[in-house]
Amino acid sequence: MSKQDPYDVCQERMVHPESLEQVLREMPGYRVLGDLADLFKALSDRTRVHILFALSKAELCVCDLTEILNMSSSAVSHQLRVLRASKLVTFRREGKNVFYRLADAHVQKLFEQAMEHVRE
């Protein structure tokens, strides 16, 4: 009988048809899933994680970050660009310096959850 069913690509799916419907009904759209992946992608590099951790402690200029990270200002700037694009950081100019800080508190909570997962 499962042979006649239009959903018979996989036998096992027949075991939870109601589950599948619920999953599909409550699934965010393609766009939202992509936005989420892009957010995580911005967080998926050690250098950027390092930068965000530093900024979670204090507002810092690029040259402060170059010393903390021990990297070229060019490399740091490229990564800050990524973080800016994901709205994870904001900045203000003060003379020749540009000071960066976390955009909002969500980022910090995100890190706390991630930390809890890493510890185990």
Next chain:
Amino acid sequence: MSKQDPYDVCQERMVHPESLEQVLREMPGYRVLGDLADLFKALSDRTRVHILFALSKAELCVCDLTEILNMSSSAVSHQLRVLRASKLVTFRREGKNVFYRLADAHVQKLFEQAMEHVRE
């Protein structure tokens, strides 16, 4: 005088020396930062976000996922491998089927925080 200072690569750093020290003192180690980045990297793909969202609603076998995602079982399996490696999902075998589910509740909370950031 800042010219004689050993920390004079950047003038501005002198403005918050105490901040810098605090940042460096409270910074997690290289290993932890890498682990965090790796965790986010596992979440940084739309297909994997899609899978995790589905699994957050119900325990599902690979063939269920192939239909939800409309992808080949090979592609799905490759991504599940990544999620397994990051301990984001666990699985149990039942006959010919392998059922996957979220490894713990942290993942769900992580997504909630991420969702809040995406909405703005």
Next chain:
DNA sequence: TCTTAATATGAACAAGTGTTCAAATGAACG
């Protein structure tokens, strides 16, 4: 044991990413 279904794995390739180097802004100051 032979077949079939579900899942996993390996190789290969295109597409994407992070760093470096060189060059370009932008702002202060003589």
Next chain:
DNA sequence: CGTTCATTTGAACACTTGTTCATATTAAGA
């Protein structure tokens, strides 16, 4: 203005990543 310093940007390159295709596994039935 011209110089200097902090930061940004663009091009180039090595390296990584996600998919596809073909080939294993693994389990259930005949």
